[in-house]
Amino acid sequence: MSAAVLAAEPLWLTARRAVAMDRFAARGLPTAKDEAWRFTNLHALTARAPSGTARLTLSAAPEGVTFTRLSTLLAQAPERLEALLALPEGADALSALNLAMFSDGYVLEVAPGLHLDAPLEVSHDNQGRAVHMRALVLLGEGASATLVERANGSGWSNNVTHAVLGAGARLRHAKLQAQAADSVHLSAMTLTLGAGADHESVILALGAGVSREAVTTALTGEGATASLRGAYLLGGKQQASFVPELLHLARNCTSRQLVKGVLGGTAHGVFLGHIGVPEGGDGTNAGQTNRNILLSPGARVDTRPRLEILADDVKCSHSATVGALDETALFYLQSRGLAPPQARRMLIEAFAADIVDGADLPAPQRESLQQALSFWAETLA
Amino acid sequence: MTKLLEVENLHARIAGGRDILKGISLSVGAGEVHAIMGPNGAGKSTLSAVLAAKPGYDVTAGSISYGGADIADMAADERARKGIFLAFQYPVEIPGVNNTYFLRASVNAIRRERGEPDLDASQFLKLVKKKMSLLDIKDDLLKRAVNVGFSGGEKKRNEIFQMAMLEPKLAILDETDSGLDIDALRAVSDGVNKLRDPNRAIVMITHYQRLLDYIEPDFVHVLANGRIVASGDKSFARELEKTGYAHLERAA
Numbered sequence: 001m002s003a004a005v006l007a008a009e010p011l012w013l014t015a016r017r018a019v020a021m022d023r024f025a026a027r028g029l030p031t032a033k034d035e036a037w038r039f040t041n042l043h044a045l046t047a048r049a050p051s052g053t054a055r056l057t058l059s060a061a062p063e064g065v066t067f068t069r070l071s072t073l074l075a076q077a078p079e080r081l082e083a084l085l086a087l088p089e090g091a092d093a094l095s096a097l098n099l100a101m102f103s104d105g106y107v108l109e110v111a112p113g114l115h116l117d118a119p120l121e122v123s124h125d126n127q128g129r130a131v132h133m134r135a136l137v138l139l140g141e142g143a144s145a146t147l148v149e150r151a152n153g154s155g156w157s158n159n160v161t162h163a164v165l166g167a168g169a170r171l172r173h174a175k176l177q178a179q180a181a182d183s184v185h186l187s188a189m190t191l192t193l194g195a196g197a198d199h200e201s202v203i204l205a206l207g208a209g210v211s212r213e214a215v216t217t218a219l220t221g222e223g224a225t226a227s228l229r230g231a232y233l234l235g236g237k238q239q240a241s242f243v244p245e246l247l248h249l250a251r252n253c254t255s256r257q258l259v260k261g262v263l264g265g266t267a268h269g270v271f272l273g274h275i276g277v278p279e280g281g282d283g284t285n286a287g288q289t290n291r292n293i294l295l296s297p298g299a300r301v302d303t304r305p306r307l308e309i310l311a312d313d314v315k316c317s318h319s320a321t322v323g324a325l326d327e328t329a330l331f332y333l334q335s336r337g338l339a340p341p342q343a344r345r346m347l348i349e350a351f352a353a354d355i356v357d358g359a360d361l362p363a364p365q366r367e368s369l370q371q372a373l374s375f376w377a378e379t380l381a
Numbered sequence: 382m383t384k385l386l387e388v389e390n391l392h393a394r395i396a397g398g399r400d401i402l403k404g405i406s407l408s409v410g411a412g413e414v415h416a417i418m419g420p421n422g423a424g425k426s427t428l429s430a431v432l433a434a435k436p437g438y439d440v441t442a443g444s445i446s447y448g449g450a451d452i453a454d455m456a457a458d459e460r461a462r463k464g465i466f467l468a469f470q471y472p473v474e475i476p477g478v479n480n481t482y483f484l485r486a487s488v489n490a491i492r493r494e495r496g497e498p499d500l501d502a503s504q505f506l507k508l509v510k511k512k513m514s515l516l517d518i519k520d521d522l523l524k525r526a527v528n529v530g531f532s533g534g535e536k537k538r539n540e541i542f543q544m545a546m547l548e549p550k551l552a553i554l555d556e557t558d559s560g561l562d563i564d565a566l567r568a569v570s571d572g573v574n575k576l577r578d579p580n581r582a583i584v585m586i587t588h589y590q591r592l593l594d595y596i597e598p599d600f601v602h603v604l605a606n607g608r609i610v611a612s613g614d615k616s617f618a619r620e621l622e623k624t625g626y627a628h629l630e631r632a633a
């Protein structure tokens with residue numbers, strides 16, 4: 001059987017798809033035995049939707065910038081992708097499945113030294129299918145860009161994003177995941193940062209019944225900086241995992257992880273944060289914070305920081321908290337006439353707001369994320 | 382005529398604990414100012430908490446009626462919307478909630494209860510300006526999170542500013558004078574005096590005669606060991622300065 005997915009795809013890709021499919025078949029879907037997937041319940045996937053593509057919308061590309069569908073580029077200039085569409089060593093089963101099955105996605109490439117002021121926007125709207133979307137983000141040396149991503153619709157999304165930032169490049173990435181409650185949203189983003197490169201991702205996991213945001217950042221050049229700001233606001237039976245992995249592979253790199261969760265109903269939040277500093281990662285400064293608020297007795301959080309530090313000169317901090325809304329503050333608000341749901345909404349918003357307020361984004365994009373948080377806070381209150 | 386507030390033989394406790402209020406009776410008419418004094422731990426803040434329906438307290442006997450209706454089952458937010466205001470002894474810091482945003486939500490919640498339309502942002506700001514001039518409050522406090530990082534005196538002023546904004550029928554001020562410097566005490570007292578109104582009753586809990594020099598009460602009560610053990614007019618407070626509470630507690 002041929003493993004080609006697209007009508008006119010290069011032979012090297014078809015060959016790689018076959019290998020990837022073998023890898024997936026050998027491993028199968030992750031189960032509770034895989035530590036990194038322990039809490040992600042994939043039972044929903046056993047009754048799988050037919051595969052297909054999402055409705056993908058990309059904003060216009062300014063001059064000097066490639067911002068286009070992956071399928072288009074594969075048809076027009078496959079040679080530009082040959083080195084990039086590969087299965088990394090150690091890629092997990094779902095990343096392998098993505099390579100085997102993807103039919104579209106997007107490529108963003110910004111030429112060295114080019115600064116983009118206006119954000120680029122991509123939205124994927126899953127029409128109830130199993131969609132394997134693949135994205136490539138390539139910033140040349142000293143380039144800078146802001147990418148705003150929105151995931152909507154239903155079905156199963158299994159997205160893989162691969163980003164490479166050249167020396168001194170700067171990427172601001174915002175993602176709003178608001179898929180329907182019956183969807184499964186799995187996202188794996190891997191980033192490689194060159195010397196002095198600077199990355200920030202703001203990820204709001206608000207929708208989907210089951211979601212997972214894995215962000216693996218390799219700080220490979222001296223003085224690179226990475227920041228992950230994340231929030232999950234979950235109700236009903238929703239489940240969301242954040243799996244950030246920060247690898248300090250070069251000297252004097254800085255990383256921050258700040259992830260907050262608010263959980264009602266019987267929702268389940270998971271934070272598996274990893275900081276890895278191998279020998280040679282001297283001058284590392286890494287911080288990791290996961291804070292949670294449980295709104296109901298049935299809600300649950302598993303938070304597991306993991307630090308592996310083999311270098312000497314390292315500053316590393318981590319903290320995790322799980323609490324409830326402040327009763328005294330609730331009473332204070334109520335004593336001023338606010339009904340309990342309104343009071344709770346205010347406190348939920350106040351708790352989660354700094355994830356977005358502190359994000360380095362243009363005001364309109366930040367405001368739209370603020371509105372989304374506010375809307376979801378209201379549904380939870 | 383029924384009084385605005387009628388407390389009768391009120392017994393209350395922290396849920397699961399012993400009784401702290403052991404038979405309070407207090408009757409407050411519209412337009413009146415009552416001062417409640419008494420030793421530390423007597424139950425003054427507990428009384429104010431029970432009047433404001435703070436969760437965690439059980440009323441074990443007696444009744445509270447407000448505007449002629451029993452309010453035993455009325456939750457804190459509804460009492461507030463119906464005009465009961467508590468200025469906290471220890472105002473609560475709420476990080477992340479902007480003071481102006483909070484106050485506008487609160488003003489509008491109360492207006493809605495009265496059947497009045499919401500104030501939009503500019504109408505609200507006009508009202509803020511008007512009330513601020515009443516109290517000599519700094520407007521940068523309004524841009525900050527509710528009470529966060531406010532000095533002790535700023536917190537107390539903010540409480541009275543909220544009272545001015547919300548225009549309650551019954552204001553309970555729990556030690557609003559504690560921690561105020563001399564000028565702030567005067568400013569806050571002036572503010573409260575401006576809010577005196579034939580339709581508004583004020584119950585102020587205090588330890589100090591000085592406050593009563595600024596805000597002259599119609600009645601002074603001593604609350605000791607969970608009961609009102611003595612009451613009088615404003616001259617009674619002066620007497621207490623000299624005699625202390627001990628003889629009253631013994632007599633009770």
Ligand SMILES: Nc1ncnc2c1ncn2[C@@H]1O[C@H](COP(=O)(O)OP(=O)(O)OP(=O)(O)O)[C@@H](O)[C@H]1O
Binds near residue numbers: 401419421422426427
């Ligand atoms: N949360 C609580 N748990 C246990 N006991 C409490 C609690 N709150 C108040 N009490 C007790 O109830 C009694 C009355 O307290 P309350 O705060 O009403 O006194 P007060 O008259 O306001 O005193 P002060 O003048 O010092 O403010 C005290 O003995 C106090 O220790």
Ligand SMILES: [Mg+2]
Binds near residue numbers: 427
């Ligand atoms: Mg007290």
